[in-house]
Amino acid sequence: SQQGEEDPQALSIQEGENATMNCSYKTSINNLQWYRQNSGRGLVHLILIRSNEREKHSGRLRVTLDTSKKSSSLLITASRAADTASYFCAPNQAGTALIFGKGTTLSVSS
Amino acid sequence: DSGVTQTPKHLITATGQRVTLRCSPRSGDLSVYWYQQSLDQGLQFLIQYYNGEERAKGNILERFSAQQFPDLHSELNLSSLELGDSALYFCASSPEGAGNTIYFGEGSWLTVV
Numbered sequence A: 001s002q003q004g005e006e007d008p009q010a011l012s013i014q015e016g017e018n019a020t021m022n023c024s025y026k027t028s029i030n031n032l033q034w035y036r037q038n039s040g041r042g043l044v045h046l047i048l049i050r051s052n053e054r055e056k057h058s059g060r061l062r063v064t065l066d067t068s069k070k071s072s073s074l075l076i077t078a079s080r081a082a083d084t085a086s087y088f089c090a091p092n093q094a095g096t097a098l099i100f101g102k103g104t105t106l107s108v109s110s
Numbered sequence B: 001d002s003g004v005t006q007t008p009k010h011l012i013t014a015t016g017q018r019v020t021l022r023c024s025p026r027s028g029d030l031s032v033y034w035y036q037q038s039l040d041q042g043l044q045f046l047i048q049y050y051n052g053e054e055r056a057k058g059n060i061l062e063r064f065s066a067q068q069f070p071d072l073h074s075e076l077n078l079s080s081l082e083l084g085d086s087a088l089y090f091c092a093s094s095p096e097g098a099g100n101t102i103y104f105g106e107g108s109w110l111t112v113v
Helices: none
Strands: A005-007 A010-014 A019-024 A031-037 A044-050 A055-058 A061-066 A071-076 A085-092 A104-109 B005-007 B010-013 B019-024 B031-038 B042-050 B053-057 B064-068 B074-078 B087-094 B108-112
Touching (some): A010 A019, A019 A104, A031 A061, A044 A061, A044 A071, A071 A085, B005 B087, B010 B019, B019 B087, B019 B108, B042 B064
Parallel strands (some): B010 B108
Antiparallel strands (some): A005 A019, A019 A071, A031 A044, A031 A085, A055 A061, A061 A071, B005 B019, B019 B074, B031 B087, B087 B108
């Protein structure tokens, strides 16, 4: 198992702006997953991108994966106050449990 | 609602005591995972069970143990509790083995006083 490292640790933006957070990892992966956690709640799966995919969209979310750089980014477009949460990436190798880093804490103010 | 149920939601206990946290996975999910989240340690993977068998072990202390029963529910036993064990304990489940999307419960808040 390996853990991803999210960057930045904290991000503050205004409603309507885009939020970009990055994830780096060390070894080859099968897929990479992004999760969101609202304060004190369980993590919620957002999106899974496989190692042979470069980009994936889900609603206002856009995830990219660059396996040559061992990095991924999560873009949230037109952010809303409800997007305020912590975001975690989980690079996944075959047959291993998901390990989470410290996450990016996103604050969206109105 | 993820479909993963954890009980109790909140628990306050004294140092040296033992507690059991319970988890019912989503219907049909064979894998159960336990995580511990605290302010200083972040979200730590403790252990995974798959269809009753231990599959992977993370940073689980020797004072902690877990099991998964034939009906697939799981229990995490925490003994000789210390102040530092105060944390939010999550259970998660997935349909198959590791590598897939996992679904988290809402957690059990443990406060050790």
